Amino acid sequence: MESSESPSSHKLDPGLWKVIGVVLLGPLMAQMDSTIVNVSLSSISDALHASLSASQWVISGYLLALALMLPLNSWIVERIGAKHLYLLSFSTFTLASVLCGAAHTMDQLIYARLLQGMSGGLLAPLAQMMLARIAGKNMARVIGYAATPVLLAPTLGPIVAGAILKNLSWPWLFYVNLPIGILAIILAFIILPADRQLTGRRSFDVLGFFLISPGLVSLLYGFEQLAHKEGPEFCILGVVLLSLFVWHALRMKTKALIDLELFRNRIFTEATITQFLSNGVMYAGQFLIPLYLTLGCGLTADKVGWMLAPMGLGMILIYPMMGQLTDKFGCRKLVVGGIFLNVLGTLPFLWMSYRGEMSFFLVTISLVARGIGQGATGIPTIAAAYASVAKTELGLATTAINIVQRLGGPVATTALATLISTSGNARPSAEPGSFFYPLVALIFIQLLVLVSASRLPLRIHPKAN
DSSP: OOOSOOGGGGSOOHHHHHHHHHHHHHHHHHHHHTTTTGGGHHHHHHHTTOOHHHHTHHHHHHHHHHHHHTTHHHHHHHHHOHHHHHHHHHHHHHHHHHHHHTOOSHHHHHHHHHHHHHHHHHHHHHHHHHHHHHHGGGHHHHHHHHHHHHHHHHHHHHHHHHHHHHHSOTTHHHHTHHHHHHHHHHHHHHHSOOOOOOSSOOOOOHHHHHHHHHHHHHHHHHHHHGGGTOOHHHHHHHHHHHHHHHHHHHHHGGGSSSOGGGGGSHHHHHHHHHHHHHHHHHHHHHHHHHHIIIIITOOOHHHHHHHTHHHHHHHHHHGGGHHHHHHHHOHHHHHHHHHHHHHHHHHHHHHHHHHTOOOHHHHHHHHHHHHHHHHHHHHHHHHHHHHTSOGGGHHHHHHHHHHHHHHHHHHHHHHHHHHHHHTTOSSOOSSGGGGHHHHHHHHHHHHHHHHHHTTSOSSOOOOOO
8 A cells, every 4th residue: 555645745834934933042052051151261361360260250250050940940831821931932042141241340241141041941942842832743853953052062162263353352252142042032023833741740859949049159159269268168068068959859759850769770870970971071061172272272253153163073973973873883882982982082182282383184084083072972971861760760860961061061170171271271381291280180070971881782672560
């Protein structure tokens, strides 16, 4: 019997394309802003007369806010609807971008970036939710398109930043979001379907949220302040709040912000740890390598922006093959191989720092290797985590792994900034050699990922329900 479906029936409806285009503007801006300041951090810190250890909170604070807003997404959607939340989040993100550009002190910029990260943290999962609602039988294709901002935005960020800094001042790194934001808000208001959902409201772990959020901020801030022999009270407060969260979560079980019972599952635990460390490696590298090229090697921001593009190219090259490679080699071998390639891509930077030299060829090859390695790490690890839990636990698992993995970025970035501060300089000297020990620390984190990944399952076997 011949199929009644014609090839044209598989084409996406033009109206659906419009919705996809509008929805993807959110994660595109949020992801791009996670890397746009990387090549310009030294310029911003000089303009605002701040130390590097303080300036790194422009990156770490944004990433931390992104992670901590994830649990709020579905809870708010159930009360005001996805369209209303999208409009509110995009409007707040655009306003926060203007506040970032208007900042006159580093503290003002960090607070504005926290607001930007909070709204951006709602945009990415919200976009996935809205696409899933409208995709229907075209789910796989639509989700494939949704991955594009995740791949392209981190690559575009440094390039856009370099071009802006070549012709304009650093506030325009954030003002560039204003016309895009206004256009996106107007299009979203006109095109996105109304979908207010007020049924099936779930309770939200308010106490858990107000324990883990200030707990993590206090711990990271106190850790950074210890480099100046200050702020032990913040570390103590952070430990106390996080300990209270663990006690609270164990009592609340599935009603907690993060269901800690999931971590009794060894595979889920190892996969989540691998994701946490891998995310830390990615953002720590995006923090450290641009500093090495700008401060250590004396390159201009626009040149560094283009030099960083090969890492994104490496990720784009490997992503389409991930399904086939996972089927052929299995989860553990592929992830371990990706991490090993990431280490190999970092070693030339260590060698160049030690020798006090810089090779454009080595930088390009190394970044492509790091991109391929990073791309080969994420998908199999997440797949292993999801396959290890029952279908009834997928919602809880998604929240847990997304929060934990996104915390890896600010933790690793803060650790490297603290190491740079304790080396004796508030800001690295303009010599490649001053980055030797931070690069050693980056490789050490990569080796931790390797240890964790070696405990992943050889093959992914979905758990029987």
